[in-house]
Amino acid sequence: MPDPVNLLRAQYAVARSLAESGSLAEAAPSILREVCGALGWDVGVLWRVDPVDRVLRFVDFWSCAGLKSGDFESECRTRTFEPGLGLPGRVWKEGKPSWIPDVSRDANFPRAPFAQEPGLKAAFAFPVRLREQILGVLEFFRRDESAPDDDLLSAMEAAGAQIGQYDVRRRAEGELAEANARLAQQNVALEDANRRLADLAVTDALTGISNHRAFRQRLDAFVSEAARGRSFALVMVDVDHFKRVNDIHGHPAGDQVLRGVAETLRDGIRKTDFAARYGGEEFAVLLADVEEEQAAEISEILRKRVGGLASPFGRVTASFGVAMSRIGRNSAEALLAAADGALLKAKKRGRNRVERAAPPKVKPAISLRKRGKMSKRRPAAKPRSRARRRR
The missing domain is CATH 3.30.450.40 (GAF domain)
Structure with missing residues (x-):
């Protein structure tokens, strides 16, 4: 025992x-x-x-x-x-x-x-x-x-x-612990899937750069920053004679051209800038913290790079319209209208060029002195009565 x-x-x-x-x-x-x-x-x-x-x-x-x-x-x-x-x-x-x-x-x-x-x-x-x-x-x-x-x-x-x-x-x-580990892996996979879905929602399927929806979101953000004194430029880009490429070489050839232009624009800008496919053969570029001369210079560099694209379907060129955020042009719609106008001007002047939007017309402010003088003027004479005019 x-x-x-x-x-x-x-x-x-x-x-x-x-x-x-x-x-x-x-x-x-x-x-x-x-x-x-x-x-x-x-x-x-x-x-x-x-x-x-x-x-x-x-x-x-x-x-x-x-x-x-x-x-x-x-x-x-x-x-x-x-x-x-x-x-x-x-x-x-x-x-x-x-x-x-x-x-x-x-x-x-x-x-x-x-x-x-x-x-x-x-x-x-x-x-x-x-x-x-x-x-x-x-x-x-x-x-x-x-x-x-x-x-x-x-x-x-x-x-x-x-x-x-x-x-x-x-x-x-x-x-x-194993269940928590599996759950953590599933959460990571779910987050990754959600990120991919979010990316797909703002990515152009053909070119791989941002799409029109993402562009409008970013443009609104740039406009908000401009209201606090930060300047930027909106550049609209249109591929010249794109319909001819599709008609002669087919839509796959046109798709290849669009991908080449998109890659050129994306790789030719800074990390603080933004490039997107606006729709069809048209692209949009937002240049942050630039003045008009600098925006025009960057657009010219991009234009030359697009013109240097190697393509079996003939030379690729694009027209550029540049609009600056300014007083009197402080909304997304006003900027788009100005950039579109500059782009149309580039098309009319022969394509494959950069044109700037004209500054918006701003009504001059009336001085206080002038307002005072206007207030001291005598009132206009009353019109004669019909009865008296008949005389």
């Missing part, structure tokens, strides 16, 4: 091993070693229930130093137990601890031939459980015959319940 102190040592060792481990498989070597050491047993084995195949499968094995347990360990590693078969199967089926005084004389111990070399005799086992559910079995062996010890079995049965609670909790935590 083990000393009660050793029983407490064994139970404490089980609790400590569980506390220091992240899973039952991780805690198993320490549990087997500590229980054997505290209670004076030579071999410990852990089995886990496979709920799919309905068998007990090997988890871990420990034996004291110097014990020739190689064949017995190999047999444990390769064997499974059905309910009722062998010591582990008996404990699983009955759901309670079991004791064998001498395994060599037990009719239901199929590993007896392999226990002879290390000289294993007595054995006991107890279930790892959560209430009525059997999760696994722990079994221990020693080289002496021993009569059943109810105190030891009772203490180890309590330890089995503790191990079972720990195992279920850790597995639940692991499953929760």
